[in-house]
Amino acid sequence: MALRNAILATLLEGEASGYDLAKGFDGSVANFWAATPQQLYRELERMAADGLVAARLVEQTGRPNKRMFSLTDAGRDELGAYTTHPPRPIVIRDELLVAVQSMESGDVASVQRWVAARQESARSRLTRYLRLRDRLLDGRSEAEFVAGAERIGPYLTLARGISFEEENIRWCSFVLGAIASRLDRAVT
């Protein structure tokens, strides 16, 4: 029942197709809720059946027709009700951390490589998020935006994504440094 609300939250930005949502819908919710295309199509179907979203068929020539989904009043109510019930604690599941934890029983060079890869992907996400923030702020300072914008929710979640990726980058550097200093030692 939570994917459902993540979809509803995304549709606040306007109507979208399943494909749009699957692509991350330009970053908005993708930042804090991951879902595969199959999950989305399945859930959208159910939501339409439950009257939370309305589907509109858009016929296209040259490419497949698409179904654009938008919020119904019932969907909006559901989302409103959702904000009143306690969120469950975040569940973290990070395979890389499992590998780092057991690093010295495994292949340190591999772990090093995966940490570097994680850092790279964190960097590219961060630049994407920063672009998004610039677009949102549109010249205003953060203080101005927070005081004046109609909706600050998307800005606040984006801020969480930004600091998360910054932390990731920093931590990866720390780990790479620690591994490198130990390898030096071992060789010397």
Place this chain on the structure above:
Amino acid sequence: MALRNAILATLLEGEASGYDLAKGFDGSVANFWAATPQQLYRELERMAADGLVAARLVEQTGRPNKRMFSLTDAGRDELGAYTTHPPRPIVIRDELLVAVQSMESGDVASVQRWVAARQESARSRLTRYLRLRDRLLDGRSEAEFVAGAERIGPYLTLARGISFEEENIRWCSFVLGAIASRLDRAVT
């Protein structure tokens, strides 16, 4: 197949019962891999069948008997092999962020409350992690530890947990401040 490796990584610290693991096994892996007791009992059963762990029955008087699990050589090999294969990207699913994103279509006072609750739980986790770190460091500085300890994996993952919770606390303050300043405005 990843819960499996998280369990193996935990068992590097020594043998444990399903119950120990369920309680978070004193924080170690619980920091980056969440699992319910049911998942653990089920998985331990399978792992024993696959020869990755060995079960030892400990008879107790006054309380239920327990089965202590420990790594086998096959388990150790499996864990070693695991570090060489690419970790899948972290999946984040945070209900609170869904609520924050759609805050202005919902009940702002509730969201405020849940953010405050999240901050509280982040604080208590952080103090737990800091205690764990002190115990690990045991008087040494971080630099000394990283240079000298036999295993630094657990320290590195703990460091990630610490910075994650610190970021959480900071972000929650930011959100609470933003909400409060808007409510002031609305009232004035």
Place this chain on the structure above:
DNA sequence: ATTGGCATGTAACCAGTTACATGATTCC
């Protein structure tokens, strides 16, 4: 010619969650 993007979907499977059950013991 073939890759990649658009756009949807089915089927089968695996992982994670919830609810419940047991039974003695210790603490308040």
Place this chain on the structure above:
DNA sequence: GGAATCATGTAACTGGTTACATGCCAAT
């Protein structure tokens, strides 16, 4: 007397993942 802790487990369910299929278009 009632709740919490120890310690394990079953059963039923929901949510998430993987693999595959379709078919047309634009670009290389």
